[in-house]
Structures are given as C-alpha cells and as structure tokens.
Amino acid sequence: MPQLVTKPNNRQLEFDEVRLSVYADRILEGLDMLDKERLLRGVLSKLRREEVTGEDISSAFTMSSLELVTKEEPNWKFAAARSLLTTLYKKAAHNRRYKAYSDEPYGALYPLITELVQKGIYRQELLDFYTKEQVEELGKCIDYRHDLLFDYIGLLTLSDRYLANDFEGRVMELPQERYMIIAMFLMHREPAEKRLDLVKEAYWAMSNIYMTAATPTMSNAGKKVAGQLSSCFIDTVDDSLEGIFDSNTDVARLSKMGGGIGVYLGKVRARGSDIRGHKNTSSGVIPWIRQLNNTAVSVDQLGTRKGAVAVYLDVFHKDILAFLDLKLNNGDERMRAHDVFHGICIPDLFMEAVESRGEWSLFCPHEVKKLMNWKDANGRPLGLEDFYDEANGQGTFRDKYAEAVAHPILSRITVQAIDIMKRVMKSQLETGTPYMFYRDTVNRANPNSAHGMVYSSNLCTEIMQNQSATVIESEELVTKDGQTRIVISKVPGDFVVCNLNSIHLARAVPADVLERLIPIQVRMLDNVIDINNIEVLQAQYTNSQYRAVGLGTFGLHHLLALEGIRWESEEAVTYNDNLYEKINYLLVQASMELAKEKGHYAKFQGSDWESGAYFESRGYVDGEHEGKYVTTEQWKALQQQVQSNGVRNAWLFAIAPNGSTSIIAGSTASIDPLYELLSYEEKTTYKIANPAPDLSEKTIWYYKTAFTIDQHWSIDMASARQRHVDQAQSFNLYVRPDIKATEFLELHLHAWKAGLKSTYYVRSRALTIEECESCAS
Known part of the structure; x- marks a missing residue:
C-alpha cells in the first residue's frame, strides 16, 4: 500500500484510501449499476509502490475501468474517460499555471489565447478580430460538462491527435477549448455585429457533438504551424511531360499539408503509343503511378504519416489490365505500386457487356484524339473519356465507343468484359481495391454539367465535382528593370477541393x-x-x-x-x-x-x-x-x-x-x-x-x-x-473471404443498377486496410 502521494508541484501528501473512494464516487456519478468496490480493488492492485504520483492514481483508475469494460457493462468506458479527463485537467492547469477545481476544471480562455499566440502556436487572428471582453464572454460559454459525452477512446483520440500542445509537447488546450477555437477561427471574418452569436452557435453544434468537423479542420483551425483546412483534392493529369511532372509537384505540395489526393490519369497515353510521331515509345501510365507512389511515401503528411494518394483510370484505357494488378503481391514488381490506392471509371456499357458476357475494347486516349477527330465547341480534340451516356441507354458515349470500335486504323485490344471484371474482383478480395466509379450515373446527376465533366473521384469515393487538366500555355524569359525572370503561363483546370x-x-x-x-x-x-x-x-x-x-x-x-x-x-x-x-x-x-x-x-x-x-x-x-x-x-x-x-x-x-x-x-x-x-x-x-x-x-x-x-x-x-x-x-462492401464469384458479381451489378455512384473498399476479415486520415471527417 502506498504511503505517500507526490503532486505535480512536488508537494507530498499522505496516501488516503478515503480520498480514493470519494474520487471513485465522482467518476461513477450517473453511471448506474457500476460496482465501485470492484473498481477500487483494481486500483489498489496497481498501486503497490511505497510512493506514487497523482498521475499514477489517475492512470490506475483509467486502466482498472478499462479492464471492466464488457458487452454487459459498456459504461465502464465512460468511467475510464472521466479518469483520463482528470489527468488532462491537472496537466493543463499545471502547464498554464491556474488552479483547477472539480466543479470548474477549465482556466480562463483569454490568457490561453494570448500565451499561445505569443508562442506561435495559435494564429494572430484570434486576437485581431476579438477583443479581450469578447473572448472573456466566449470563455463563459464553455461548458466543461460536455466533456462527459466522450467515452475513453473518443477522448484519447481527441487528446492525442487534435488538442494544441506547446512546442515541448505539454498539454495546453482542453476539449471544449478546441471546439471554441475552431468556432472563433471559422467565424472570424463574419461581420462584427453577428460574429459572436455565430461563434456561440458553432460551439453549440460541436460541443454537444451534434456534428464533427473534418480532421484537417479539427486539427488545424486556429493553429499557426499547421496544415490547411480542406480534407482532400482531385487532380486531372494532362497528357504531356510538363503536365505529368507538374501534377506530381502539386500532389507533393498538398500532401505535405495533410491533404489526401485523387489523381485521374485517363488522359495520359497508353504503353506503346507514339510520342511526337515516334512509334511505340510511350511507357504508359504505370511508371507515372509508381512516381506518385514514391511521392506519397517520401512527402509525408505534416511529418506524421505517409501521404495518401488514389489513382483512377478508365476501364476502356489500354493500360487497364496492368493497372488492375498494381497492388497485387506477386508478378513483376516493376509494375506494382503498393502505397497508392486505385479506382476504375466504369461506363454503363461496360457493365452491360459484363452482364451479357460480351466483348470489350481498350484504346489509347492519345490515339483516339488523333484519329477520331472529335472536337469540342472551341475546336479542342476530345477522347472517349470526354463523353457519357444519358438515361435509358441514350447518350453519346456508346455511340462514340461504337465509332472507335469500327474505325479501320485505330488500334485496340479486345477482351471479354467478364475477364476484366474477374481481375477487378480478384484484386478487391486481395487488397480491398480498386474502387468502382460509375461515370455515367455520376455525370447524369451532376448539377453543374453545363460547366464541365466529372472524370473520377477522390481518395474516399464521395466527392463528385467537375474536373479538367491544368495546361501550360507558354514559358518565356522576361527582363524587367534589369532583372531576368522565367515566366510560365498556365491555363488553370478544375482542381477539385473537398x-x-x-x-x-x-x-x-x-x-x-x-x-x-x-x-x-x-x-x-x-x-x-x-x-x-x-x-x-x-x-x-x-x-x-x-x-x-x-x-x-x-x-x-x-x-x-x-x-x-x-x-x-x-x-x-x-x-x-x-x-x-x-x-x-x-x-x-x-x-x-x-x-x-x-x-x-x-x-x-x-x-x-x-x-x-x-x-x-x-x-x-x-x-x-x-x-x-x-x-x-x-x-x-x-x-x-x-x-x-x-x-x-x-x-x-x-x-x-x-x-x-x-x-x-x-x-x-x-x-x-x-x-x-x-x-x-x-x-x-x-x-x-x-x-x-x-x-x-x-x-x-x-x-x-x-x-x-x-x-x-x-x-x-x-x-x-x-x-x-x-x-x-x-x-463499403463487407464480404466473406470465401464468397463465390457469382455472388460477388451480383453485388456489383446490384450496386450499379441501384444507381450508386461509387463503391469504396471491399472489406474482408482477411484484410487490414490503412485509410486516409484527412478524409476521415
């Protein structure tokens, strides 16, 4: 049994079991049917040293509560959370130099903001747009009782990943303060006369956990040394050397700030295509995907985890068969990219061919544009990827596809559609991907189709917005005031932001x-x-x-x-x-x-x-x-x-x-x-x-x-x-590892016919899937 308890200020007190009992009553308050005596026995069994700290005692309560969590007694997870809260409250009070009381464990908000702004942790806008009196008014709105809504894993996740620490890693910000800082930062540009009311409303929504902000916003809002607030992005790669390398650079710049990236490669020429008239010189999309894979690994997200990149390709692209094998663990390793995720863009016509066991043809987008002479209103060449079908089988894609198949010179590879689908399902059962993107369904329902087209989706298959490639227009040397500069002019494409x-x-x-x-x-x-x-x-x-x-x-x-x-x-x-x-x-x-x-x-x-x-x-x-x-x-x-x-x-x-x-x-x-x-x-x-x-x-x-x-x-x-x-x-689709191929195919056909725009992972108990934190909003 311990004899002494050392407090954070190094003051020592005599160990007192009565105080343990009082503390147990406090963390179990309102949690009916939980046995205090069982909890105390577990706590005392963990405190066998002669001298312990206050943090040791809190940790013993936390661990003992967690050991008692079962399906029959799930509320022990809330007891564990309350014990963890005590630790957070005490650490924040010690680090911020205020006295925390059980009925008011939070310190004042204004000193916290001024200190962390001075240290370069919070952004200056928190002081520029709010007066001291306004911050103090907002501080009075903070309700520590909302912390009791968290269970243990929720509170642990919040404290480990989102709360602001100082540069020494010490706890400074508490959960309700994180919500208030987010609210203040997101509303700081609102008109002054309504700003405070909007902050209070945003705090109400978050603190009651009626909603959650996305991970980048939760983590970064109001902080100075942090990434941006959007979750993920989608780029469309131009079929040019400059476009490919520029895209890779853009992916790296966004990944370092914590963004998840989707990349559409359906416009890039296939393997064996010509480059500037030289036959069979293109290496296709796979080497460029491997380059993106290396970028994802080497340019990590804010120093915490490797970047997250998804690549998409059309099922009528000549490189689709190699693309489907990207993440498999056997075969030619030079054709693999294990650290990216992949998705396929599927027209209705392909699913019809799968169902009818028909043939399917694959084309190079560069050759299609060169030979088919399809133009947009501005005279720019179009490929198969630039068309989609309207409802009821009426539309342009199937007509253009038929023209391409009938063209006497245009090269193509013809396979059985069901064989491609088998490759898809094999990869999904082994790796969880590729994702399925039903391009006709998406574009038929696009409310902004007058301004563009949706070619693919993002890392998590829920974003469907207009896309187009950014194209380099010119590059020239310019001399002005004795200084020479290289000026690059680009026509910006639609680069999607989530x-x-x-x-x-x-x-x-x-x-x-x-x-x-x-x-x-x-x-x-x-x-x-x-x-x-x-x-x-x-x-x-x-x-x-x-x-x-x-x-x-x-x-x-x-x-x-x-x-x-x-x-x-x-x-x-x-x-x-x-x-x-x-x-x-x-x-x-x-x-x-x-x-x-x-x-x-x-x-x-x-x-x-x-x-x-x-x-x-x-x-x-x-x-x-x-x-x-x-x-x-x-x-x-x-x-x-x-x-x-x-x-x-x-x-x-x-x-x-x-x-x-x-x-x-x-x-x-x-x-x-x-x-x-x-x-x-x-x-x-x-x-x-x-x-x-x-x-x-x-x-x-x-x-x-x-x-x-x-x-x-x-x-x-x-x-x-x-x-x-x-x-x-x-x-997500959840399947048994031994699911029959016919059953698996029927799920895909059902999803397509039911009007789903995409499917995300195929999840099996045999798979461990590492997901994108940025998109886990």
Missing part, C-alpha cells in the same frame, strides 16, 4: 435539432473556403469558383438501433429515404439563405440549380415521391427561391468515411454497419475494449454486425440515399 463536416445522426436526430444544426454547418464549411490558403493556385481558384462543400453524416447504424429499426428491412430503406430527403432539403435551403446574404457561387448561371432541373430530376416537384418530412409544395417553393436567389455552393452533400471523428463522437462510422459488438483498439502494451455505442438489452437486437448482414440490404439503403446526395457516399 471541404467536409458531418452530422452525428444518433445525437442530432433524437434531439430534433437538424433545422438549427444544418445552417451553422453550411456556414462553417463555406467559411473554410474563404479562410483556407491552398498552395496550389488552380485548386484555390476552383474552390472560389464553385464553393463546393460536402456535408455528410455518421452514426447511421447507431441511430437505427436507437430507433429499433432492423438494418435488413424495408423499414430501414424507407427511413433512409425520408431522413436523407429532409437533410437535403435543409441543406439546399441553408445554402440558398447564405446566397441571399453573401451571393451565389460564380458559376451558378447555366447550372441545374438555376434551371430548376436539379429538383425535377430527383422527383421532388412532380408529386409522385412525397416524403414523410418534406412536402412537394415545400420543394416547389424552395425550387423557386433557388432559381431567384441561387445557392452559395455548387455541390452540397457528400458522405465521407468519418473514421477518426466518429470515434471521437462515440458512434458508428459514416453509413457503415457496426463492425463488431465489442471491438478492440490495440495499443503498444494493452488492448482497449470498445463496445457498440449505447449497447443495451434493447439495442443489441438491432446491432447485426457488418459481416453477417446481407449486403443487398446495404445497397438498397444506399440507393435510397443516393437520390438526395448530389455527390456520393463512401460505401
């Missing part, structure tokens, strides 16, 4: 706060666009022209369990349809109201928003698809308001994976089913048990786990949601 945050469905829906929540989320996302400083100028320009955002959701299975709705049911499909229609209505309405206040996005004219086609194509105004929460008349009124006022953001809805932030929020990730009733987080010397959220005798019956669920029900729910999501969903 700005994300997400609704915590299992908290926001039962609390009935969506009407209040979504407008502040949209404003936060929109402000990220103006605040963010992106090094790649074409990305900055695209961001300003479209002002695209991606509001998402997580905690779907958590919500269904609370509502008593089985995953595998028509009730769940209908619930998804109605809920996501309501979210979309509020989302479009919020962006329209913001446009009234600040103006619509620059390319609003000509869009489906302006014409009203956005509402018509989704069946919102025809009276035939009236939902539970939004009437046809409400949609008609909103359609008229949008046509009159515009929307602030060209794209609005995208459901990201939400890996890290759903852990912080203590809920299920994204739209995924629960992985396990009791999962484990591996640490260096121990494992942390993590039960399903709100696990009880009631909810356990609705928590059927991912690998036991019929995936066709998951596809049906995703299909119901997709009508309301103008971008896409990070939709």
Whole structure:
C-alpha cells in the first residue's frame, strides 16, 4: 500500500484510501449499476509502490475501468474517460499555471489565447478580430460538462491527435477549448455585429457533438504551424511531360499539408503509343503511378504519416489490365505500386457487356484524339473519356465507343468484359481495391454539367465535382528593370477541393435539432473556403469558383438501433429515404439563405440549380415521391427561391468515411454497419475494449454486425440515399473471404443498377486496410 502521494508541484501528501473512494464516487456519478468496490480493488492492485504520483492514481483508475469494460457493462468506458479527463485537467492547469477545481476544471480562455499566440502556436487572428471582453464572454460559454459525452477512446483520440500542445509537447488546450477555437477561427471574418452569436452557435453544434468537423479542420483551425483546412483534392493529369511532372509537384505540395489526393490519369497515353510521331515509345501510365507512389511515401503528411494518394483510370484505357494488378503481391514488381490506392471509371456499357458476357475494347486516349477527330465547341480534340451516356441507354458515349470500335486504323485490344471484371474482383478480395466509379450515373446527376465533366473521384469515393487538366500555355524569359525572370503561363483546370463536416445522426436526430444544426454547418464549411490558403493556385481558384462543400453524416447504424429499426428491412430503406430527403432539403435551403446574404457561387448561371432541373430530376416537384418530412409544395417553393436567389455552393452533400471523428463522437462510422459488438483498439502494451455505442438489452437486437448482414440490404439503403446526395457516399462492401464469384458479381451489378455512384473498399476479415486520415471527417 502506498504511503505517500507526490503532486505535480512536488508537494507530498499522505496516501488516503478515503480520498480514493470519494474520487471513485465522482467518476461513477450517473453511471448506474457500476460496482465501485470492484473498481477500487483494481486500483489498489496497481498501486503497490511505497510512493506514487497523482498521475499514477489517475492512470490506475483509467486502466482498472478499462479492464471492466464488457458487452454487459459498456459504461465502464465512460468511467475510464472521466479518469483520463482528470489527468488532462491537472496537466493543463499545471502547464498554464491556474488552479483547477472539480466543479470548474477549465482556466480562463483569454490568457490561453494570448500565451499561445505569443508562442506561435495559435494564429494572430484570434486576437485581431476579438477583443479581450469578447473572448472573456466566449470563455463563459464553455461548458466543461460536455466533456462527459466522450467515452475513453473518443477522448484519447481527441487528446492525442487534435488538442494544441506547446512546442515541448505539454498539454495546453482542453476539449471544449478546441471546439471554441475552431468556432472563433471559422467565424472570424463574419461581420462584427453577428460574429459572436455565430461563434456561440458553432460551439453549440460541436460541443454537444451534434456534428464533427473534418480532421484537417479539427486539427488545424486556429493553429499557426499547421496544415490547411480542406480534407482532400482531385487532380486531372494532362497528357504531356510538363503536365505529368507538374501534377506530381502539386500532389507533393498538398500532401505535405495533410491533404489526401485523387489523381485521374485517363488522359495520359497508353504503353506503346507514339510520342511526337515516334512509334511505340510511350511507357504508359504505370511508371507515372509508381512516381506518385514514391511521392506519397517520401512527402509525408505534416511529418506524421505517409501521404495518401488514389489513382483512377478508365476501364476502356489500354493500360487497364496492368493497372488492375498494381497492388497485387506477386508478378513483376516493376509494375506494382503498393502505397497508392486505385479506382476504375466504369461506363454503363461496360457493365452491360459484363452482364451479357460480351466483348470489350481498350484504346489509347492519345490515339483516339488523333484519329477520331472529335472536337469540342472551341475546336479542342476530345477522347472517349470526354463523353457519357444519358438515361435509358441514350447518350453519346456508346455511340462514340461504337465509332472507335469500327474505325479501320485505330488500334485496340479486345477482351471479354467478364475477364476484366474477374481481375477487378480478384484484386478487391486481395487488397480491398480498386474502387468502382460509375461515370455515367455520376455525370447524369451532376448539377453543374453545363460547366464541365466529372472524370473520377477522390481518395474516399464521395466527392463528385467537375474536373479538367491544368495546361501550360507558354514559358518565356522576361527582363524587367534589369532583372531576368522565367515566366510560365498556365491555363488553370478544375482542381477539385473537398471541404467536409458531418452530422452525428444518433445525437442530432433524437434531439430534433437538424433545422438549427444544418445552417451553422453550411456556414462553417463555406467559411473554410474563404479562410483556407491552398498552395496550389488552380485548386484555390476552383474552390472560389464553385464553393463546393460536402456535408455528410455518421452514426447511421447507431441511430437505427436507437430507433429499433432492423438494418435488413424495408423499414430501414424507407427511413433512409425520408431522413436523407429532409437533410437535403435543409441543406439546399441553408445554402440558398447564405446566397441571399453573401451571393451565389460564380458559376451558378447555366447550372441545374438555376434551371430548376436539379429538383425535377430527383422527383421532388412532380408529386409522385412525397416524403414523410418534406412536402412537394415545400420543394416547389424552395425550387423557386433557388432559381431567384441561387445557392452559395455548387455541390452540397457528400458522405465521407468519418473514421477518426466518429470515434471521437462515440458512434458508428459514416453509413457503415457496426463492425463488431465489442471491438478492440490495440495499443503498444494493452488492448482497449470498445463496445457498440449505447449497447443495451434493447439495442443489441438491432446491432447485426457488418459481416453477417446481407449486403443487398446495404445497397438498397444506399440507393435510397443516393437520390438526395448530389455527390456520393463512401460505401463499403463487407464480404466473406470465401464468397463465390457469382455472388460477388451480383453485388456489383446490384450496386450499379441501384444507381450508386461509387463503391469504396471491399472489406474482408482477411484484410487490414490503412485509410486516409484527412478524409476521415
């Protein structure tokens, strides 16, 4: 039994078991049915040294609580969190030189901000745009009781990855202060007369965990030495040496700031194509992908992890067969790229050929442009990748494809479509990828098709925005005032930027706060666009022209369990349809109201928003698809308001994976089913048990786990949601390693026919998949 306890200021006290008992009462308050005596026995068994520190005692409470976590007693994870909170409170108080009390563990906000601004940790804007009195007023809004919403793994993740430390690594910022700093920074450019109210509203949304910001925003907002606030980016590579190398440089610059990257390579000429008339000289796309692979490994994300890059190629590109083998562990290692992720861009015509067991032809995009003489309105050559099919099999792609197949000179490789699909499925079962991107479905639903085309997606398959390559126009020596410079002129392409945050469905829906929540989320996302400083100028320009955002959701299975709705049911499909229609209505309405206040996005004219086609194509105004929460008349009124006022953001809805932030929020990730009733987080010397959220005798019956669920029900729910999501969903398929090929193929055909725009990973228990932190909003 210990005799002495050493406090952080080196003061020593006599060890007192009564004080242990009082502390146990405090961390167990409100956690019914947890046995204090069991906890104390575990604590005392860990305190066998004669002299211990206060931190040793807190750690003993934390570890003893974690050891008691089971499916039957999941609330021990909250007891462990409260013990960890005590440690954080004490460390912050010691490092910031204030006295922490159990009923007021936070210090003053203004001294924290001034100290960390002076140290170069916080940004100067926090003092430039807020007076001392205003900061003090905001400090009074901080409610430490919201810290009790965190379970242990959520709080540990938040403290390890997101809270601000000083340059010596000492704890300075506490959880509610992180939320307040994010709110202050995102609102600092708002008009002075409404700024504080908006900060308080953003803090309300985050501190109640009704929403989460994306990882880059959570980590970097308000901090000086940090990356940017957007989650990920998509580049389109020009078919030129300069374009390829410039793209690699842009990927490196964005990766070092913590961004996840998607790269579309469908315009790059295939292996064996000519270069400047010299036959069989092109090495194709694989060497350039290997170069991107090396960039991802060598240019890490803010010194913490290797970069995350996804590469996309069309299924009609001549290099597709080698592309599909990129991540396999056997074969020619010179044709492998193990550190990038890959996705394939698929037209309807290919899936029809798979289903009918027909032939499929592969082409070089450079040769197609040279021989087919297809031109755009400005006389620029077009390739197969520049066309897509409209609904019901009508459209341009299949016609152009037929022309290419019939061309007497154009070279091609002809294979069985099903053989390509077999290669796809083999790679997915071994590596989890390639992702599937259904290009016709995406472009048919693109509300901004008048201004461009969507060729591929991002690292997590939920972003669907217009893309085009940046092209070097000229390079010349210029002498001015005796100084000679090399001036390079580029025509900026559409370089996609993802700005994300997400609704915590299992908290926001039962609390009935969506009407209040979504407008502040949209404003936060929109402000990220103006605040963010992106090094790649074409990305900055695209961001300003479209002002695209991606509001998402997580905690779907958590919500269904609370509502008593089985995953595998028509009730769940209908619930998804109605809920996501309501979210979309509020989302479009919020962006329209913001446009009234600040103006619509620059390319609003000509869009489906302006014409009203956005509402018509989704069946919102025809009276035939009236939902539970939004009437046809409400949609008609909103359609008229949008046509009159515009929307602030060209794209609005995208459901990201939400890996890290759903852990912080203590809920299920994204739209995924629960992985396990009791999962484990591996640490260096121990494992942390993590039960399903709100696990009880009631909810356990609705928590059927991912690998036991019929995936066709998951596809049906995703299909119901997709009508309301103008971008896409990070939709995973969970399969057995021994799934039959016919069953696996049927899942892919079902996803395509059901109107999904993409599928993300194919997950099997045999796979360990390392995901992108940037996109885990």
